[in-house]
Amino acid sequence: MARFITGRLVAGSIVVVLALTAVFFMVRLSGDPVLLFAPMDTSTKDMDEIRERMGFNDPLVTQYGRFMGNAVRGDFGESTRQQRPALAVVLERLPATLQLGAAALVLALLIGVPLGIIAATRHGSGWDKLASLLAVIAQAIPGFWLGLLLILLFSVFLGWLPTSGRGGIEHLILPTITLSALSIARYARLTRSTMLDVLHEDYIRTAYAKGLSARLVVLRHALTNASISLITLTGLEIGSLIGGAVVVEQVFGWPGMGRETIQALLNRDFPVVMAAAVLFAVMYTVANLLTDLAYGWVNPRVRLQ
Amino acid sequence: MFTETKHVSRRQVLGGVAAGAMAASVAGLPSARRAGAQDGERLPLITVGLGADPLSMLPNSIVDWTTDIQLAHMYDRLMNRDPALDYEIGPWLGDVANIDDLTWEFTLASPDIAFHNGNPLTAEAIKAAFDYAKDPANESHYLERWAPITGIEVIDDLTVRLTTEAPYPEIRLRLNEVYPIDPAYLEEVGLDGYRENPVGTGPFTFVEWERGQHLILDRNPDYWRQDVMVDRVEFRFVPEFSSRLAALLADEINIVKDVPVDSLQVVNDSGVARIEGIPSSRINYVALVNNREDSIFTDPLLRQAVNYGVDVDGIIAGVFQGNATRMSGALSGLNPEVNSEVQPYAYDPERARALIEEAGYQPGEINVVMDAPQGRYPMDSDAAQAIAASLSEVGINVQVQYNEWGTHLDKIVNRQTGDMFYLGWGPALDALGTLAFLFVGDSTYSSYTNPEVEAMIAEASSTLDDAARQEIWNQVQQVVSDEAAWLFLWQQHDLYGVSNQVAWTPRPDEFMWMGDATPSP
Numbered sequence: 001m002a003r004f005i006t007g008r009l010v011a012g013s014i015v016v017v018l019a020l021t022a023v024f025f026m027v028r029l030s031g032d033p034v035l036l037f038a039p040m041d042t043s044t045k046d047m048d049e050i051r052e053r054m055g056f057n058d059p060l061v062t063q064y065g066r067f068m069g070n071a072v073r074g075d076f077g078e079s080t081r082q083q084r085p086a087l088a089v090v091l092e093r094l095p096a097t098l099q100l101g102a103a104a105l106v107l108a109l110l111i112g113v114p115l116g117i118i119a120a121t122r123h124g125s126g127w128d129k130l131a132s133l134l135a136v137i138a139q140a141i142p143g144f145w146l147g148l149l150l151i152l153l154f155s156v157f158l159g160w161l162p163t164s165g166r167g168g169i170e171h172l173i174l175p176t177i178t179l180s181a182l183s184i185a186r187y188a189r190l191t192r193s194t195m196l197d198v199l200h201e202d203y204i205r206t207a208y209a210k211g212l213s214a215r216l217v218v219l220r221h222a223l224t225n226a227s228i229s230l231i232t233l234t235g236l237e238i239g240s241l242i243g244g245a246v247v248v249e250q251v252f253g254w255p256g257m258g259r260e261t262i263q264a265l266l267n268r269d270f271p272v273v274m275a276a277a278v279l280f281a282v283m284y285t286v287a288n289l290l291t292d293l294a295y296g297w298v299n300p301r302v303r304l305q
Numbered sequence: 306m307f308t309e310t311k312h313v314s315r316r317q318v319l320g321g322v323a324a325g326a327m328a329a330s331v332a333g334l335p336s337a338r339r340a341g342a343q344d345g346e347r348l349p350l351i352t353v354g355l356g357a358d359p360l361s362m363l364p365n366s367i368v369d370w371t372t373d374i375q376l377a378h379m380y381d382r383l384m385n386r387d388p389a390l391d392y393e394i395g396p397w398l399g400d401v402a403n404i405d406d407l408t409w410e411f412t413l414a415s416p417d418i419a420f421h422n423g424n425p426l427t428a429e430a431i432k433a434a435f436d437y438a439k440d441p442a443n444e445s446h447y448l449e450r451w452a453p454i455t456g457i458e459v460i461d462d463l464t465v466r467l468t469t470e471a472p473y474p475e476i477r478l479r480l481n482e483v484y485p486i487d488p489a490y491l492e493e494v495g496l497d498g499y500r501e502n503p504v505g506t507g508p509f510t511f512v513e514w515e516r517g518q519h520l521i522l523d524r525n526p527d528y529w530r531q532d533v534m535v536d537r538v539e540f541r542f543v544p545e546f547s548s549r550l551a552a553l554l555a556d557e558i559n560i561v562k563d564v565p566v567d568s569l570q571v572v573n574d575s576g577v578a579r580i581e582g583i584p585s586s587r588i589n590y591v592a593l594v595n596n597r598e599d600s601i602f603t604d605p606l607l608r609q610a611v612n613y614g615v616d617v618d619g620i621i622a623g624v625f626q627g628n629a630t631r632m633s634g635a636l637s638g639l640n641p642e643v644n645s646e647v648q649p650y651a652y653d654p655e656r657a658r659a660l661i662e663e664a665g666y667q668p669g670e671i672n673v674v675m676d677a678p679q680g681r682y683p684m685d686s687d688a689a690q691a692i693a694a695s696l697s698e699v700g701i702n703v704q705v706q707y708n709e710w711g712t713h714l715d716k717i718v719n720r721q722t723g724d725m726f727y728l729g730w731g732p733a734l735d736a737l738g739t740l741a742f743l744f745v746g747d748s749t750y751s752s753y754t755n756p757e758v759e760a761m762i763a764e765a766s767s768t769l770d771d772a773a774r775q776e777i778w779n780q781v782q783q784v785v786s787d788e789a790a791w792l793f794l795w796q797q798h799d800l801y802g803v804s805n806q807v808a809w810t811p812r813p814d815e816f817m818w819m820g821d822a823t824p825s826p
Binding site: 030 | 357360361366367368369441444446449450452500515516517518519541542543544545547548551552554555557709710711712714715718730738742750
């Protein structure tokens with residue numbers, strides 16, 4: 001097990017370095033950062049001096065070497081906009097993103113999986129059709145649009161919930177629903193299809209023949225066997241929720257990493273973009289590792305080597 | 306000029322969604338709202354929705370509109386744009402006197418002005434501001450900006466002497482940017498400490514900054530200059546405009562800026578808020594590139610044809626619903642240096658066609674690309690399309706190329722735009738910050754080069770006599786207009802959504818000053 005984890009961590013580190021390299025060159029192709037933070041009435045000569053001072057006039061390879069040399073020491077440089085360490089800018093937003101992502105994941109599991117089970121066990125019924133319809137709608141609605149509709153209904157019209165910001169549980173409700181909508185649909189559809197396959201297996205028929213209750217058969221035998229697919233989906237969903245949070249954080253003014261990253265990209269604040277890229281890459285890598293470990297936990301036939 | 310962070314790229318899409326849905330839903334909203342205003346003279350709280358956090362709590366660091374309006378509530382500038390002077394720069398913490406061509410002296414208005422921590426404001430605080438910005442280690446945006454001011458010498462407790470290497474009529478513009486900082490406090494807490502707990506001499510004191518959420522300021526009861534009508538100001542940060550608009554209609558915030566024209570009715574009909582508009586000093590124009598060999602607009606006849614061929618008044622009436630003010634030339638009417646003799650080009654399609662033929666082209670033969678930003682300026686994408694439609698009627702086919710803002714700037718600076726590009730400029734309340742920057746050789750933002758104009762600007766930029774300088778500015782404006790350097794468009798109107806619980810008047814210089822807001826009568 002330790003060897004497996006070590007191997008995965010080494011592979012994960014390579015992924016992070018490759019991701020950083022790709023992001024480094026891509027953001028530098030996006031244009032001149034000085035144009036966006038210097039006032040428009042800065043003269044060409046002064047612009048050049050700023051570029052020189054900040055090292056943007058150096059060859060790209062030199063900039064890359066300098067960046068990677070500092071990055072391995074945890075130094076991503078200073079935000080060109082905020083003039084403070086880029087890693088601190090991103091890290092202070094991490095808890096908000098994790099809170100929203102975790103809440104959305106829990107909600108997606110709590111609603112999506114039962115919805116899928118109901119649809120599968122009542123295959124062809126009105127419940128099945130309703131669950132499928134809800135799943136399609138949730139998958140089809142863009143996150144930012146759903147978010148705005150929820151704000152209009154629950155904040156502007158009914159006045160029940162705040163429109164934006166982070167604070168008590170009331171601030172978490174609308175962004176969580178918005179962020180989890182797509183995941184709920186995915187969980188419901190996958191649970192339904194996997195359960196339908198499993199429910200036709202011989203061992204399920206045997207379990208019924210032994211006189212076990214339908215509840216026991218579905219939850220202990222069918223769902224356990226269907227859970228391998230759900231674990232795979234959860235690994236993907238963690239990445240998807242982090243990505244989806246970018247839009248939801250923007251709409252709801254949620255002070256998370258996604259919102260900060262969007263602003264940094266629009267402003268070409270390269271150090272912040274790079275620091276965020278590292279954190280995103282690490283989160284994806286850890287999520288994949290946990291997914292692999294969970295396989296073995298749920299299904300002993302999977303050998304971790 | 307401040308680089309703005311307003312208008313995220315999906316603003317219009319989301320604004321349209323929000324406007325449509327709101328129109329159907331917000332009429333007759335319930336009146337149980339969070340209290341903003343109460344009876345009495347002072348407002349207990351005013352909440353302002355902004356798109357972004359300040360970038361720093363330490364002044365003299367970063368040039369950014371959003372940052373500056375928040376800092377200006379905590380710190381005083383040396384000089385200020387004064388409504389009583391039609392927004393010309395006038396005295397504030399003190400006044401500046403011209404000693405000779407290269408020497409100026411700034412004198413504080415009173416020995417009794419104090420920082421929020423009780424330390425007195427002295428000339429040392431002015432020097433501390435310059436020293437901070439001029440230290441390259443601090444990477445201040447003002448390092449290059451204030452470079453023409455080469456010497457800062459403290460004469461006595463109230464006076465500093467500023468020296469320049471060349472006559473520098475722009476000095477008031479620069480003093481309008483300087484916020485004194487407390488040198489004793491800086492020595493005690495360091496730069497990071499100052500950023501965490503900022504101390505100024507301004508009308509509000511720092512309470513709390515929760516990044517990504519809000520900045521809270523309380524009234525400074527000992528403010529030296531005037532009574533402030535608001536006990537607490539909260540700047541709340543919501544990046545998405547539609548969400549800020551929703552927050553206004555939900556009565557969570559009291560003021561938002563840049564309400565799109567297509568949402569004006571929604572706000573006015575809400576019963577919760579109203580629109581307060583004011584012609585802004587920010588100007589919009591279409592540059593007709595004359596300083597690139599491959600541009601068709603090296604020919605002045607075609608530049609004039611464009612000006613005669615676009616129905617600017619019609620676009621203002623149609624696209625902007627009247628919420629823009631036509632410009633005659635390169636300076637807006639708000640500018641004290643505007644040449645009122647300069648007349649706008651009349652809409653005359655026949656004359657435009659004749660000029661095109663005189664330039665040697667047949668109708669429909671000219672194809673040009675116009676680069677335009679999307680969501681940067683009010684109704685910019687619609688306006689660009691309307692301009693293109695107008696020109697197609699006189700035989701100039703315009704393909705509009707929309708750009709993300711950063712890309713737009715990149716293309717302009719690297720001269721990679723089409724032969725036309727759409728741009729705004731502001732706050733533009735003085736010729737030195739407008740004509741003297743835009744129409745000189747190393748600026749690409751006007752994309753108009755004329756040695757005669759440049760020579761006049763060089764002369765004006767070193768002329769300290771106001772009347773003589775005005776005479777030169779008049780000539781510059783006349784030449785730029787005659788030459789049809791741009792397609793002259795309009796001043797934006799700044800459109801604010803303001804809660805009905807609040808009485809507040811916007812300013813043309815885009816400074817959202819909250820100190821004089823009062824409860825609605």
